[in-house]
Amino acid sequence: MPLSRGEQIARALSDRIVDGDIAPGERLPSEAKLSAEFGASRAAVREALQRLKTLGYVRTRTGSGSYALTPPAEQGDDTWLTARSDAERGELVVFRTAIETEAAASAARHRSEADLVEMRAALEAIDAARRPSDSVDADFRFHRTIARAAGNRYLAAALDRIGARAIVVPASRIAHGDRLPAATASVRAEHSAIADAIERSDPLAAQAAMRAHLVASERRRTVDGIEPDRREQHRYS
Structure with a gap:
């Protein structure tokens, strides 16, 4: 089954976190910037961030944004x-x-x-x-x-x-x-x-x-x- 747009964005961002391109504690780009970067709707970006939060890759602070956590193993x-x-x-x-x-x-x-x-x-x-x-x-x-x-x-x-x-x-x-x-x-x-x-x-x-x-x-x-x-x-x- 093809991945949803939110799943695709979540996978791309999780790869960056695992590879160290986004360091633990670093704030992810805003929803607007992610939407523009991936050419996706805000809803798809929010879905991606929620998936990353559920999997333990990010923590969201109300009014501040989403921050990367130390990633789980993937490979x-x-x-x-x-x-x-x-x-x-x-x-x-x-x-x-x-x-x-x-x-x-x-x-x-x-x-x-x-x-x-x-x-x-x-x-x-x-x-x-x-x-x-x-x-x-x-x-x-x-x-x-x-x-x-x-x-x-x-x-x-x-x-x-x-x-x-x-x-x-x-x-x-x-x-x-x-x-x-x-x-x-x-x-x-x-x-x-x-x-x-x-x-x-x-x-x-x-x-x-x-x-x-x-x-x-x-x-x-x-x-x-x-x-x-x-x-x-x-x-x-």
């Missing part, structure tokens, strides 16, 4: 890691937690001084980031360094296979633009707790800190994903 042997729904994203979080908590514990046992230097450099890069795309890159660098410090090629390979899509781009990172959101302080504290435990060579503390961070990260994603007028209600549910 090669990594298709089994593609998360196309909230249920599948939840499963990916469980998988990632299993991998990364063990990686953190192992890193606490096996890390080298060079690993510690790289971890601290990644934390500094996270603090220095002002664009969502830079924040995502630095965040993944931090987690990847821990996996490599674990001294287990399979743990490192598993995180590499998940890739930067493991890093959540919550609405707060998009909503505040160049201003650091309050949530950044929590993320910084969580990362620091992981790094400190690894530096102290404390596997149990490193494992617990990583688990706490991933649980908090998932909560930020799910709460941020709720429309503002429902967020207060969600807090008390």
Whole structure:
């Protein structure tokens, strides 16, 4: 069955996001510009954006536009890691937690001084980031360094296979633009707790800190994903 015009536009835009032509956190062109670019109606463009939102490629801010998120996998042997729904994203979080908590514990046992230097450099890069795309890159660098410090090629390979899509781009990172959101302080504290435990060579503390961070990260994603007028209600549910 031929693709609808909206499906064609969605596929073209998702390719740009996966290829990195549209970076995580970057605003997509306006509906008017997309309509002109693709020679399509506004309705077709809106259909495309809704499809991208459903598949987890973009987040829409009322009155501001649509912003790219870290894309799911689409190609090669990594298709089994593609998360196309909230249920599948939840499963990916469980998988990632299993991998990364063990990686953190192992890193606490096996890390080298060079690993510690790289971890601290990644934390500094996270603090220095002002664009969502830079924040995502630095965040993944931090987690990847821990996996490599674990001294287990399979743990490192598993995180590499998940890739930067493991890093959540919550609405707060998009909503505040160049201003650091309050949530950044929590993320910084969580990362620091992981790094400190690894530096102290404390596997149990490193494992617990990583688990706490991933649980908090998932909560930020799910709460941020709720429309503002429902967020207060969600807090008390």
